[in-house]
Amino acid sequence: MSNTGKRKPLVAEKRYAKAAPKKAAKPAKRNTKRRSKPKKKMGLLGYLFAPFKFLFRLIWKLTWRIAAIAILLLGGAVAYTYTTLPELEALLDGRTRGSVTLLDREGVVFARRGDQFGGPVTAQNVAPALKNAVVAAEDKRFYRHLGVSPRGIASAMRINMREGRKPWQGHGGSTITQQTAKLLCLGVQFDPAKWSSEAKYEADCRRTTLARKGKEALFALAMEAKYTKDEILSIYMNRAYLGGGARGFEAASQNYFGKPAINVNIPEAAMLAGVLPAPSRYAPTGNLQRARDRAATVLRLMREQGYITSAEEAAANAAPAGLSKAAAARAGGFFVDWVMDSAPSFLTRDTTEDVIIKSTFDNRLQTAAEDALEFVFETKVSAGSKAEAAIVVMSSDGAVRAMVGGREKVTGGFNRATEAKRQTGSAFKPFVYAAAMDLGFQYDSTVVDEPFTINIPGSGAYSPKNYSRDFKGMMTLTDALRQSINTVAVKVSEAVGRDNVRDVATRFGIDNALADGPALALGASESTLLEMTGAYAGILNGGNAVTPYGLTELRLKGDDAPLMGKEGGIGERVITPQAAEQLIYMMRRVVTDGTGTRARLDDREVAGKTGTTSAAKDAWFIGFTSDYVVGVWMGYDDNTPLKGVTGGGLPADIWRETVARATAGTPVTPLPMIRPAKPPRVQPVQPQQQQTTTAQSPRQPQRQQRRQTTEDVILDVLGKIFGN
Known part of the structure; x- marks a missing residue:
């Protein structure tokens, strides 16, 4: 059979519906995650170091955290400390004690102590x-x-x-x-x-x-x-x-x-x-x-x-x-220490204020004393000697001008001029004769230098001996002091009474326990060089006691009114001016032709007295011109005896060198003493050989003695005629 009409072509049946128009495709989203790398095998070393890596990371984490905390704490501590800090002006003078500035006799600063600011x-x-x-x-x-x-x-x-x-x-x-x-x-x-x-x-x-x-x-x-x-x-x-x-x-x-x-x-x-x-x-x-x-x-x-x-x-x-x-110069260290001690400590060593002290110090005289001591030890003392010496230079009113407390110039050291109490020896004898002169004895009164014994109850017999180990018979008191005869000094002391001798010495400034026995006259007691020099100043000024002083005024810095004034100087009369004039003459003879001839000066008069203690443990020379009284002591700190040294030797040399320097170029003034036309003399007599049991009193001048003898004869005849 055949088709007569139009025929559709045969096609396969569509499975899908008509597709919609395609939209633009979005780009695929990129995966931002890193792909984990494949784990590497650690190996042996990796396993070994793994704990250390962990520990390091742990320490690091702890460290920065601790450091952060520490920084915060430090900042807080600094901030707190910041708040405690005062203003600048409050921090400039931070002394806890004040200062002491010392001025010499001319008003010139020569020393400072304390915290100077x-x-x-x-x-x-x-x-x-x-x-x-x-x-x-x-x-x-x-x-x-x-x-x-x-x-x-x-x-x-x-x-x-x-x-x-x-x-x-x-x-x-x-x-x-x-x-x-x-x-x-x-x-x-x-x-x-x-x-x-x-x-x-x-x-x-x-x-x-x-x-x-x-x-x-x-x-x-x-x-x-x-x-x-x-x-x-x-x-x-x-x-x-x-x-x-x-x-x-x-x-x-x-x-x-x-x-x-x-x-x-x-x-x-x-x-x-x-x-x-x-x-x-x-x-x-x-x-x-x-x-x-x-x-x-x-x-x-x-x-x-x-x-x-x-x-x-x-x-x-x-x-x-x-x-x-x-x-x-570093002047006056020993002097400054002594002056600082003479004022209350709250105004000197422990002061919280700034203090100004005016003093009696003379830098020229201080230099003279220091140079003299150095010269004698360099030229006349064996090298390496440990012997010490001290010097005091003073005016007749007790104003201390210079002080050497030892061979070393130190501050705060042992001051042998003021702190060392030593036996005075024959340097004490002028006070025996001062007591005698004040009681009416004369410079030409006579006494016999002879052996004698004093029976001391509870102690037995005491027989003084002379340094020369002999006896010179009849002599004047001037010659007895000139030659430092021990027996005569004891006789005079016994004649005027030990209590009188002690009283005179004490009033002149020997402020120590004085010996009770007859050895008092020979300097068995102890004293300081400052006291002895001050006592001799009393003789020079005519018989008035002095109190040695170095401070004349103390005031606070910035103040005009002083807080302290002079506490020293001339005090009460001890012996008469006539007695002082005779004694000065007798001490003058010690230097011209006695035991102190090495202290003589060519251009001015000098009077003084030597002193040597038993076993030569101490040697002294104290003397004066019309201007200054100077005392010198020499010895060992441990009381070792001096070899071949007496008061008329090295101490007299130091004295002469000091005074020669101190008085160079200054006006010459005579000593205030009697001036006999002829030196007192007696004809030597044969000293007695037998000892007596009592001390005989010094004899009056021969003319006066003859008058008394005549009066005694007349009174004796009248007594026989008229009966007693």
Whole structure:
């Protein structure tokens, strides 16, 4: 069969519906996650180091957390310390005690004691050379660090360990800021209840322990936050101790150079800065050459750090710093100690104020005494001798002009002029004759030098002997004193009464227990050189007692009204002027042709008396011109006997050298004494050989004695005629 119509073509049946138009395909989202790398096999080493890696990570996490906490704590501690710091002005004068400035008889400063403070200075108002020297010598990175120098600390610890010490003992590597923190005692104030002295307080502040170094660093950081660099340097320059009692650079500059700190030159600045590490060692008053050597080191540091040129360094070394005249003299150490003790301690040694003391001191006379002592020991005493000597120079009113307490010039040492009580020997005899003259005996009264014995109840027989071991028979009292005859001195003492002799000596100023027996007349008692010299001054001034004194006025610095005045001088009369004039004549003869001839001076009159104790343990010469009374003692501190030394020997030599220097070029004034036309003399008689049991009284002058004998004869005849 066939199709006649139009036929559709045969096609396959569509399975799907008509597709919708396609949208633009979105890009596939990229997977941002890293594909984990395939784990590598750790191997043997990996397994070995794995625990260490874990431990390191753990330590790191702990460390930065601990460090963060520590920084926060440190910051808090610094902030707290910051709040406790006072204003700058309150820190410039940190002394716990005041100063004592001593003026001589002319009003010139010659010594200082206590903590001297010349007044506050700042880093801006001192000489630039001084500021640079301090920084160069103590902390060259001062203006670049924050108060603590890790480099300096590490270097110091390395040096300490190399020298066999603990790391923090010895060199501290401290910056100027840390040193200032020490000077402030880390803010701890001086408390007398806790520290018995300022020295112990400062020693406690200087303790070096690890804990204290930590506190010091903390305090330094707080200071750096509170103050500027120049303010810290100013505190340091005002508080640093520079030897010689000087606290701060102003006081040190005045003490050593006699000028303010703003005027010091480069060599002086270097010397001051050089004192800082060890004030007792490098103070120029202790050893000037050592101070100059240290200053040379500071100059080198200044040149290396660019503060001075090589030419300036060379010039400074060629002309090193020298001391002022007053500082070089180091005058009156023993005198100053004595004057300081003569006033209340709260105004001298323990003063909290600045005190000015006017004194009787004469630097020219002090130099004369010191030079005389040195000359005699260098030229007449065997090398290496340990013998000591003391000298006192005094005016007739008791004003002490100079004092040498021993051969070494030391402060605070044993003062043999005021502290050593020694037997006086024949130097005591003038008081025996003073008592006799005051009771009517005369310079030409006679007495027999002969052997005799005194029976002392409870002690037995006492028989005085002469130094020459012989007896000279009849003699005047003048000759007896001139030749220092022991028997005559005892006879005179027994004749006038020991109580009278003790009374005269005591009133003249011998303030010690005097011997009870007849040996009183021969100086068996003890006294100090100052007392003996003062007693002789009473003879020179006409018989009036004196109280030796050195202080004439004490006042507070800045005040006009004195707190204290002179406490000494001429006192009550002890013997008559006529007795004193006779005694001075007798003592004059001791020097012209007696035991003290080595004390003679060519240009002026001298009177005095020698003294030598038993076994020559002490030798004295005390005498005077019309201007000065000078006492000299010589001996050993341990009472070792002197070899071949008497009072008329080396002590007289020291006396002569002292007075010759002291009176050179001064007007000559005669001694206030009697002047007989002829020296008193008696014809020698044969001394008695037998001993007597009682001392015979000195005889009156022969003319007076003959008159008495005639009267006795007449009275005896009349008595027989008329009866008794």
